[in-house]
Amino acid sequence: MLKRVARLVFLVGYKIAAPFFLIIAFPWALYIRWTTKADVKTPRLVWGATPIINNSYWSLAMRAAGYESETFTTQYYAAINARDNWDRLLDEEYPHLPYPFRICIAFLASLKRYDVFFIPFHGYFLGNTPLWRFEYYLFKLARKKVVVLSYGADFFVYRRIRSIPLIHGLLMSYPGAAKRQGIIAKHVDYWATHADAVIPGWLGTDGLGRWDALTPSALCLDLNQWTPSARKSQADGNGDTVYIAHAPNHRGFKGTEFIVDTIQRLKNEGLKVELVLLEKKQNYEVREILKEKVDILIEQVINTGHGLNGLEGLASGLPTISNLEDEDYTVYMRRWSFFSECPLVSACPENLADVLRKLIMRPELRHQLGTAGYQYIEKYHGYDSAQYLFSNIIDYVYGRKESLINMYHPLLGEYKKEQPKIIHPLVNNKIVD
Structure with a gap:
């Protein structure tokens, strides 16, 4: 009950403050447009505002490639992530301001500080506020680029999913999202229409109807931190465990x-x-x-x-x-x-x-x-793969590349075609005798 009351107060506060925010935001975006080049050769990148660890890995990969890149998120999940995985946190930047003011200031400051915004279908800092429909127009007016990368909770509209078992599994883990299908669908449709690029991977094709590049996964890992196990156990479940x-x-x-x-x-x-x-x-x-x-x-x-x-x-x-x-x-x-x-x-x-x-x-x-x-x-899935993907996306959103749709096509694409294919004993990912 208290959460519902707090949410209601939150929404009412935003609706009261919205006209004042927009009076400031649109002239501010126009000013940024006048002071920003149309074709930025090395744009400044930001990943947020949802604290998904993928954002940290992508940002680090692009920073290693020479881009000015950082995460800017609302918080981080302390149970599984460390603070040093993240660059900027909303609570630390504006700790003494009421939360609605923090969000608005973070958004306006980001318009000035960054050129390409990598966001989920939730949107950026305004995404969970009544102002969410204005995000694209402010980005556009300020001549900023938006790339949407789905991660799951931002995208799943249960009634659009083809797999009934998947829907049931989601209902077991996240029943509340079934009651928010309408608003989630509106966000998905909004950004599918307006984003400069949509990169869904596995999670984002059900009911979307748009993806600019097809990849099994845009995820990457820092291979300096991951080395293959040296166990080479000969255990077969009979002698050893x-x-x-x-x-x-x-x-x-x-x-x-x-x-x-x-x-x-x-x-x-x-x-x-x-x-x-x-x-x-x-x-x-x-x-x-x-x-x-x-x-x-x-x-x-x-x-x-x-x-x-x-x-x-x-x-x-x-x-x-x-x-x-x-x-x-x-x-x-x-x-x-x-x-x-x-x-x-x-x-x-x-x-x-x-x-x-x-x-x-x-x-x-x-x-x-x-x-x-x-x-x-x-x-x-190393940093070099993320750098290849996102560098091509950046060229695409700035009009320097015509299309991304065949980037990983086994016949028409060029990515790592010169390298030998991975040989494994599976057939369509199944063990055969």
Whole structure:
């Protein structure tokens, strides 16, 4: 009840203050337009305002490429991220001002400070306020560019999703979003229409109807921090124990209950296996566990696709399991991008036990997949890959490049075509005997 009252006060305050903000904001944006070049050769980049760790990695990658790039977010998730992952935080910049004033000042200051805004479908700092519809027009008037990168909660409109199992998993983990479908859909449609570029990856194609570049994932990792596991365990579940990791955040979405049940059933069969839950751990702890203590990672078995944790498993040289069963979500990725080279192992709740038995009892297969996994990350998900993607996006939004749609096309694209393809033993991400 208190949250609803606070939210109501928040919205009423914004509606009262909105005319005063706009009286200042539009002349300010016009002034910035007059003092900004139309074609910026090396634009200043910002990633925000939602504190998703991907923003930090992307910003660091582009900074390493010579861009002035930083994150500017509302806060950060202290349970899993460290403060030094982030550059600017709203609370630290304007700590003595009421929250609505902080948001407005942060937005106006950002118009002056940055040239390209990388945001989710929520929008930037005005995204969760009644002023959200004005963001694009202020960006446009100030001659700024907007690139939308979806991450999940900003994009999922449940009634537009083709996969019924995915909807159910989302309802298990995030039932409240089902009541906000209308406003989420409005934000998605707004930015799909107005953004200078939309880069959805796995998460952002259901019901969107627009993507400017097709990539299985725009995510990247700092490969200086990720090295493949040297365990090379020969455990086969009969003599020695095989350790299997899983991060149980978003439990319904990931199918955690099916993973726990499957491990127990395998134990009941007599196999020596142990489940290691990566829960409420800092990123450095996850890296250490994946490198030193486990043999297999299960990312998730409900949603078709993969996220950052799946890439972390591959970067650790581990055989990594994700659900890639639904061909509506996989065929087009294999056809028009580099995803056919990906050595993720596909499994769903119904076949997870069989897939795990094959990995548990065949240590050499695990090692083969682990080697291919690190090679895949090295080729497609290091900082250099992010720099290639975002440098091309920047050229595109400034009109220096005509299209991005075939950037990763296996026939028409040029990206890393000179390098050998990743060879792995899977067929359409499935283990074959």
